[in-house]
Amino acid sequence: MANVYLISLWRHQDEADARTLVITTLILSNSLLIYLNRAPGVSIFKILKNRSNKIVSWISISSVILLILALYVPSVRSVLNFSFMHPIDLIICTLTSLAAVGFSEICLSHYIKKRDKY
Numbered sequence: 001m002a003n004v005y006l007i008s009l010w011r012h013q014d015e016a017d018a019r020t021l022v023i024t025t026l027i028l029s030n031s032l033l034i035y036l037n038r039a040p041g042v043s044i045f046k047i048l049k050n051r052s053n054k055i056v057s058w059i060s061i062s063s064v065i066l067l068i069l070a071l072y073v074p075s076v077r078s079v080l081n082f083s084f085m086h087p088i089d090l091i092i093c094t095l096t097s098l099a100a101v102g103f104s105e106i107c108l109s110h111y112i113k114k115r116d117k118y
Contacts, residue, residue, distance in 0.1 A: 004096050016083040021093055027067050028097035031060045036105055
């Protein structure tokens with residue numbers, strides 16, 4: 001998350017922009033990490049194809065909907081002191097979340113292979 005904060009500083013954004021970027025990245029990353037931790041050693045793509053646990057899907061969809069409401073409904077955005085998210089901001093948050101989860105999946109699969117070896 002530090003890289004998102006540093007990107008916002010590099011882009012000369014204010015505190016509300018940085019807070020919005022970091023919170024968005026955290027919510028997206030945590031939603032993806034839920035899927036990753038459901039079945040260690042199984043690819044996240046296989047987990048996303050498997051629709052056996054509908055509650056997790058509903059929780060993820062609900063968190064994204066609540067995030068969209070927090071970012072784009074002016075009254076909610078002002079209460080949370082968020083700023084408006086531009087498309088480039090969403091791209092930064094999404095790519096950072098995907099990179100973090102991808103890195104976690106690589107580390108987890110390496111750990112599982114190493115553990116199973118012994």
